[in-house]
Structure formats: structure tokens, C-alpha cells
Amino acid sequence: MIATQSADRISVAIIxxxxxxxxxxxxxxxxxxxPAIGVVGTYENIEQFDLGDSSADVIVLDLQFGTGAPQLASVADLCKRGLRVIVFSQHTASHIVMECLDLGAVTYLSKAEGRVHMLAAIQAAGTDQPYLSPTMAKxxxxxxxxxxxxxxxxxxxxxxxxxxxESKELVGKRLFITEGTVKTHLGRIRTKYxxxxxxxxxxAALVARAIQDGLITVDEL
Known part of the structure; x- marks a missing residue:
């Protein structure tokens, strides 16, 4: 499972x-x-990562290793473990981006999107906030x-x-309902989708759906 980052530091692993x-x-x-950001591990592939320390708050993951096809199964596997995955890839095809979001990635960045977008994406992932990169928006x-x-x-x-x-608790306070009621509403929304x-x-996937359906704009995030 994902580690709980300290209030002033987010730990990152790069694959x-x-x-x-x-x-x-x-x-x-x-x-x-x-918060500060620290890289706690760098790995050349998923197998190395599995042998190392997988307690990082955020995982930055490439999709393709060597000349093989994009490893979408790796995205699914890491997300199922409860890890917050930022996909960082040269692939920008819309169907690949959307599939990664559907599999559980919190953000998708192309490798043409540099420092500013990476920092923003990591900080958002570390605090469970959505971050809409230009590649995701497209x-x-x-x-x-x-x-x-x-x-x-x-x-x-x-x-x-x-x-x-930043949390369901804050949603409850804003709307004067319990955190449990917030969870019930979100569960029902996911079921409807x-x-x-x-x-x-x-x-991240819900953000994508909401923007597609005109429920919220990028400026309102």
C-alpha cells in the first residue's frame, strides 16, 4: 500500500x-x-521495482521498456496495489491516455512536458488532487x-x-453532510459511470469524465 507522506515531503520512485x-x-x-519532493528509488523496470522499496508516495512510470509494446498491465498492477501512478511516456495517442486513466493512473504526462508539469503532477498526486496536463486535456x-x-x-x-x-472530510464540511454521505454519493457516481x-x-478518471460531460471546466479545478 501507499505510504503516508509527511506534511512537508513527498517521496517518489521512478521506473x-x-x-x-x-x-x-x-x-x-x-x-x-x-512540499519538498525526494526521489527514494530509481528502477529500470517493474521487476527491479518489485525487489526494491515500494513505499514511495508517488510512482513515475514509463509505459514502454525497450522495443516492446506499451505495458498497460504494469499500470493496472501498480494501481491495484494502491500506488499513485503518474504515467510519463512518449506515447500521446488519446486512447492510450484514456485507458491509463481508466486503469487507475492519477495523471498522464508526455515526455515533451517537462519540469513544471512534473512538479505540479507529483505535488497534486501527493495530496490526492487532480492535475490536468496538456496531454490529458487533449x-x-x-x-x-x-x-x-x-x-x-x-x-x-x-x-x-x-x-x-483535498479530502472527503472537507467536502462534508463544505456541504454540511457527513464524510460517510460523501463516500456514498461518490460510490453511486462511480456505479452510474x-x-x-x-x-x-x-x-483523475472522474475528472476526465466530468470535463467531458460539461460538469466542470479546467479553470474550476
Whole structure:
């Protein structure tokens, strides 16, 4: 399971088969503050990561190792373990981006998106906040899903409040309902999306669905 980061530091593990990526991200995060970011492990593949310390708060994961196909199964496996995964890949096809979000990735960055986007994505992932990269925004705009669930006004209100706060507890305080009621609403929303064939297992996936369906804009996040 994911470690609980300290209030002033987020720990990161990098899984990528290029040393330049390890060095680059390590350099990018070195001067980060509020919170600080520290790289606690660099790995060339999933097998090395499994043999190492997997207690990092956030995992930065490449999709392709060597000349093989994108390893979407690795995204699914890490997310099922409860790890917060940022996919960092040269692949920018919209269907790949959306599939990674559906599998549980919290953010998808292309390798053309550098330091500023990586820092923002890591800090957002470390505090369970959504981060919409340009690659994600493009993929969401290109997605042609048309089936929309019938959400109640209260469900929409809970969903938007959750996007704009750091926890379900804060949503409850904002809307004057219990944290348990917030969880019930979010569970029902996920079920409704799953029932129309647009599963949204993570906050990032729900953000994508909400933007597609016109429930919230990027500026409102």
C-alpha cells in the first residue's frame, strides 16, 4: 500500500529504462518546496521495482521498456496495489491516455512536458488532487464517449466539491453532510459511470469524465 507522506515531503520512485530520465526528474525535484519532493528509488523496470522499496508516495512510470509494446498491465498492477501512478511516456495517442486513466493512473504526462508539469503532477498526486496536463486535456477533448450517467444535482455538487478539496472530510464540511454521505454519493457516481460503460475508478478518471460531460471546466479545478 501507499505510504503516508509527511506534511512537508513527498517521496517518489521512478521506473524508466533510461538513466537520463532518472537524472532529469531527480534534478527537477531537488529544489521543490511546500512540499519538498525526494526521489527514494530509481528502477529500470517493474521487476527491479518489485525487489526494491515500494513505499514511495508517488510512482513515475514509463509505459514502454525497450522495443516492446506499451505495458498497460504494469499500470493496472501498480494501481491495484494502491500506488499513485503518474504515467510519463512518449506515447500521446488519446486512447492510450484514456485507458491509463481508466486503469487507475492519477495523471498522464508526455515526455515533451517537462519540469513544471512534473512538479505540479507529483505535488497534486501527493495530496490526492487532480492535475490536468496538456496531454490529458487533449485526450479528453478527443474522446467521443457519448453515454452520460444521470447524476442528481446533489451528486454533481459532491463531485465538484471533491475535485476542489483535498479530502472527503472537507467536502462534508463544505456541504454540511457527513464524510460517510460523501463516500456514498461518490460510490453511486462511480456505479452510474460504470453502468454506461465509462468506468472511473480514480479521481483523475472522474475528472476526465466530468470535463467531458460539461460538469466542470479546467479553470474550476
Amino acid at each position: 524508466d529504462d533510461h538513466a537520463i530520465i532518472h537524472d532529469g526528474i531527480t534534478g527537477w525535484v531537488a529544489d521543490a518546496t511546500a 485526450a479528453i477533448a478527443a474522446d467521443d464517449s457519448t453515454k452520460r450517467p444521470d447524476l442528481s444535482e446533489r451528486e454533481k455538487e459532491v463531485l465538484i466539491s471533491w475535485f476542489q478539496t 460504470a453502468n454506461v460503460g465509462r468506468s472511473a475508478p480514480t479521481k
